[in-house]
Structures are given as structure tokens and as C-alpha cells.
Amino acid sequence: MLKLSEQQELLRKVVREFVDNEIAPIAQKIDEEDTCPVELFEKMAQLGFNGVFVPAEYGGAGLGYTEMAIIIEETGRYSAGFAMGLVAHYMGVYAIMTWGSDEQKQKYLPMLCSGSFGGLSVTEPGGGSDFAGQKSTGQLVDRDWVLNGRKCFITNSHCMGVNVLTARTGEDDKGRPQISAFIIEGDAPGHNPGRKEKKAGLRGSYTGEIILDNVRLGPGNLLGKPGEGAKIALGTLGEMGRGGTAAAALGILRGCLEESVKYARERIIYGKPLSRLTNIQFIIAQNRTEYEAGRLLTYNAVGLKDAVKPCASEISMAKFFAAEAAVNAAKRTIDLMGAYGVITDYPVSRYLRDAVSTIPACGTSHIMQIIIAGGELRK
Ligand SMILES: Cc1cc2nc3c(=O)[nH]c(=O)nc-3n(C[C@H](O)[C@H](O)[C@H](O)COP(=O)(O)OP(=O)(O)OC[C@H]3O[C@@H](n4cnc5c(N)ncnc54)[C@H](O)[C@@H]3O)c2cc1C
CATH class of the missing domain: 2.40.110.10 (Butyryl-CoA Dehydrogenase, subunit A, domain 2)
Structure with missing residues (x-):
């Protein structure tokens, strides 16, 4: 069983509160207007999110990659698009933190931790x-x-x-x-x-x-x-970017699960809630199972990274699974909702567009499978 620490659960609470107040209310609008709420990035910096895994001496929170995944998952629950902005930012931060000279770290990390986008x-x-x-x-x-x-x-x-x-x-x-x-x-x-x-x-x-x-x-x-350059860029993508993208897809998976449960309870059909139908329960069961599987893969992978253990295959598995599962979950949730599923007053059709877009980001599913298979075949 995956168990996060008390401190990590506390962080999740803080992030969730921020996301509920600041991101959830504008998630639909920023999608419709195709814009990025840069001002929120500065607010997140004040909460220590932007440099979550950066040592305190460079202006960061001194935590780890599990905490990074928590921030991205919670953000991605309502806006996977804004969460991807965070993933890209973290990639820039990670590359400098991992391969920069002390002078470069002193110069760039504090500004990246305090509101500048990477x-x-x-x-x-x-x-x-x-x-x-x-x-x-x-x-x-x-x-x-x-x-x-x-x-x-x-x-x-x-x-x-x-x-x-x-x-x-x-x-x-x-x-x-x-x-x-x-x-x-x-x-x-x-x-x-x-x-x-x-x-x-x-x-x-x-x-x-x-x-x-x-x-x-x-x-x-x-x-x-x-x-x-190859070591730096592929190392950043492989050990950081893909873990972040998996967490963003995990946010979409949780969105699908929560929306499917909510709708199935509220929608009355044949004089009863939709949730009474067995096929609707199957969809909820699949959404729950795939969210759980994605959660286990993602937090296991970033946990290995925190423990300084080899994790490129595990991170690729998490990214591959979570992105593909998010596409399937969004499609299933649209099916569950009938016509309402494709009405843009509801967020689920956005989840499908978001989920499909996570597949190429930080490397396609084909490339993830090549990495995973390569890891197996080399054993
Ligand atoms: C939302 C989003 C955000 C992004 N952000 C960034 C970013 O911040 N920085 C950045 O540098 N890039 C970014 N990208 C680009 C992303 O990394 C690339 O889209 C991705 O690496 C795939 O490259 P490509 O789109 O050129 O596809 P191609 O490389 O042209 O691939 C086309 C097809 O060929 C397949 N293919 C390619 N090579 C192989 C192979 N060896 N074996 C089998 N099949 C193969 C692919 O799986 C795919 O199906 C982003 C992309 C998206 C969608």
C-alpha cells in the first residue's frame, strides 16, 4: 500500500486549498480563452511550490519529487494545462539544480523559486x-x-x-x-x-x-x-519531466473519477439515480481502478527518484500508463454522461482534450514503451 507521510499529506491539503480557491474557479475560463494565469505562478512561489525540491540555500523548500508530484496532481485535477506549465518550469529548475555550477545555481535558482518561469x-x-x-x-x-x-x-x-x-x-x-x-x-x-x-x-x-x-x-x-546536452536534456526529461507529466495525467484521472461519481449520483433516469445501473457502476469501477493504478505507479516512481535509485523505466511506465488511462477515463466518463458529456458547461470534454495532449508532451507513448522494453531486454 502506498502511504505518504503526514507532512506530505499536509502539503496536499495546502495545495488543494490553493487550487480550490484560485485555480478551480478559472479553469474553464483559461481553457476557453487559451491563456496562462501567470499571476498565479507568483502566488504559488510565495507558498514555496515553485522551488519545492530545491535546497533552502538556493531559495527552495528543500523537499523532494514526491512533493512535486503532489503539487502537480492537485493542480492537474482542475487545470492540467496550468499543471503542464509547472512541469516545464520544474524541468528548467531541475536541469540547473542538477548540472549547474554553484555560481549558476546562486544566480538562477532563487529567481526561479520566487516567481520567474523556467x-x-x-x-x-x-x-x-x-x-x-x-x-x-x-x-x-x-x-x-x-x-x-x-x-x-x-x-x-x-x-x-x-x-x-x-x-x-x-x-x-x-x-x-x-x-x-x-x-x-x-x-x-x-x-x-x-x-x-x-x-x-x-x-x-x-x-x-x-x-x-x-x-x-x-x-x-x-x-x-x-x-x-544529451545527458542534461534527456536526464531532465527522463527523471523529472515525465514524472511531472504522469502526475498531471493523474490529476485528469482523478477529475474523471470525481465527475463520474458526482454525475451518476445526481442524474435521475427512470425515476432513479443513474448510479443504480450496473454499466454505470462498471465505468466508475474502471475510473477508480485506473486512478489507483496510476497513483501507485507515479508515486512509486517519484519515490524511487527521492531515494536516489534508478527510476527511468518506472517513470516511463507511470507516464505511459497515466496518459493513456486518462484518455480512456475521459472517453468513458463522457459515455457515462450521455449528451451532457460533450456539452462544454461540463469539464469532461476538456479532460479528453487535455489527456490526449499529455501523450506527446515529454515523449510519446511509443517512446515510453521503447524505454520500458529496453530496460527489460537489457536485464
Ligand atoms: C503540450 C506539449 C508540451 C510540450 N512541451 C515541450 C517543452 O516544454 N519542451 C520541449 O522541448 N518540447 C516540448 N514538447 C514537444 C514534445 O516533447 C514532442 O512533441 C515529442 O517529443 C514528440 O516529438 P514530435 O512531436 O516532433 O513527434 P515525432 O518525433 O515527429 O514523432 C512522430 C511519431 O513517430 C513516433 N516515433 C518517433 N520516433 C520513434 C521511434 N524511434 N520509434 C518508434 N516510433 C517513433 C512517435 O511516437 C510519433 O507517433 C511539448 C509537446 C506538447 C504536445
Whole structure:
């Protein structure tokens, strides 16, 4: 049985109260208007949420990844879109916290903990799964790096304070692309948001292009060593981003469960509550079971990360399962509600759009399965 600590349950209560008061009332509106409530991000910073796993010496709460998952799940219960903004933020924070020099941590982490949005920019128009195929470049000119190129589908693209971004910086001795990671402040000259995408789901965070037009960076902006971009970006996605996305999908799963129970109790058909019908009970049972399975997989995976144990396979399993289950649960809950399921006064059709959109975010279900199978086959 999964048991969170008293302190973790207390945190959940605090987050839930914040979400009930600040996010639930506007969740529908931010979806309809396709906007991101950036002002809430600052309020969350005041509660210590934005740097939840960052050590106190850098302005964080000094907690862990389980606490991060709690914050994302609770946020995702009402707005998976805003929760994805948090996931992307945490990726930027994690990359700097894990691979940054002390100077970089001192400079960027306090601002990220206190209201500045972070992000991780990897994907390019040539394909997100093909990491080595990226074409953005970083060239050494004197001692500075000059970056050019275009990133796409980047969450927090239009509100980013600190961006961790990968670019091609040459070739290694075997002729393979050398990819490096950089830290760029959002307002650096030549670092510009481009097109803002109109997403089907996960509205509530911005996702769009980042255009790099001769962005000039000093040596202090290189994250890690030249050529460590794959380690940094794939490590961040694999051990942090996907755990966060699983937690956002878990929020959707809980939303489906709670909405299905509520509707089945309230809807009167044949003079009785809908919940009396066996097939309706089957839907509730499936929603409950899949929420529970997603919860166990997700908190087990982030718990391994907290315990500094290998967790890439477990995090991929959690992300794969929770995202796919959220799609199925949203579809089932729409079925349970009849026509009301597709009426946008109810949130469930949004849950379906949100759930489908979690599948490509931080790596597709195909890629998750390749990672999981690879882990098994290597044993
Ligand atoms: C809501 C959202 C938020 C996002 N936020 C960010 C962000 O903040 N930062 C960022 O860098 N990116 C972000 N992305 C991009 C995301 O990481 C990519 O969409 C994802 O990696 C897939 O890349 P792609 O869309 O280019 O699809 P492709 O890589 O072109 O894949 C197309 C299809 O081919 C399959 N495929 C690809 N490679 C293989 C393979 N080796 N074997 C089998 N099948 C394969 C895929 O599963 C998919 O079905 C976001 C995407 C979304 C939807």
C-alpha cells in the first residue's frame, strides 16, 4: 500500500486549498480563452511550490519529487494545462539544480523559486523524438557562444524567465553531433518567442516557438561541459519531466473519477439515480481502478527518484500508463454522461482534450514503451 507521510499529506491539503480557491474557479475560463494565469505562478512561489525540491540555500523548500508530484496532481485535477506549465518550469529548475555550477545555481535558482518561469527547450520542427537531429547551433566566437535556430512546442515559451536550451556545438571525434546545453534569460537579446500554438488541450500554459537570432552568451551560460546536452536534456526529461507529466495525467484521472461519481449520483433516469445501473457502476469501477493504478505507479516512481535509485523505466511506465488511462477515463466518463458529456458547461470534454495532449508532451507513448522494453531486454 502506498502511504505518504503526514507532512506530505499536509502539503496536499495546502495545495488543494490553493487550487480550490484560485485555480478551480478559472479553469474553464483559461481553457476557453487559451491563456496562462501567470499571476498565479507568483502566488504559488510565495507558498514555496515553485522551488519545492530545491535546497533552502538556493531559495527552495528543500523537499523532494514526491512533493512535486503532489503539487502537480492537485493542480492537474482542475487545470492540467496550468499543471503542464509547472512541469516545464520544474524541468528548467531541475536541469540547473542538477548540472549547474554553484555560481549558476546562486544566480538562477532563487529567481526561479520566487516567481520567474523556467523551461526546457529541446524540440525542433525536425522532430522531438529525434534528439540528435536538432539543427539549432551554438558557435564559439572569441570566448562567447552565439546561438541561432528555432525551437518548437516549448511550454512557457511566451512567459519564460530562464530557459535551458540545447543546441549543436560541433561534432565529436566520431563525427556524431555534439549537443550542448545553455542557460538563457528570457529577455536576452535575440531570444524571442515566435508563434504561439493553439493547442487542442492543456490550455492554461503557453506552448510555442523560441527563435534564436544571434543570441550572444558568455561562458557562464554554458550548462555542464560542451557535449553534455544529451545527458542534461534527456536526464531532465527522463527523471523529472515525465514524472511531472504522469502526475498531471493523474490529476485528469482523478477529475474523471470525481465527475463520474458526482454525475451518476445526481442524474435521475427512470425515476432513479443513474448510479443504480450496473454499466454505470462498471465505468466508475474502471475510473477508480485506473486512478489507483496510476497513483501507485507515479508515486512509486517519484519515490524511487527521492531515494536516489534508478527510476527511468518506472517513470516511463507511470507516464505511459497515466496518459493513456486518462484518455480512456475521459472517453468513458463522457459515455457515462450521455449528451451532457460533450456539452462544454461540463469539464469532461476538456479532460479528453487535455489527456490526449499529455501523450506527446515529454515523449510519446511509443517512446515510453521503447524505454520500458529496453530496460527489460537489457536485464
Ligand atoms: C503540450 C506539449 C508540451 C510540450 N512541451 C515541450 C517543452 O516544454 N519542451 C520541449 O522541448 N518540447 C516540448 N514538447 C514537444 C514534445 O516533447 C514532442 O512533441 C515529442 O517529443 C514528440 O516529438 P514530435 O512531436 O516532433 O513527434 P515525432 O518525433 O515527429 O514523432 C512522430 C511519431 O513517430 C513516433 N516515433 C518517433 N520516433 C520513434 C521511434 N524511434 N520509434 C518508434 N516510433 C517513433 C512517435 O511516437 C510519433 O507517433 C511539448 C509537446 C506538447 C504536445
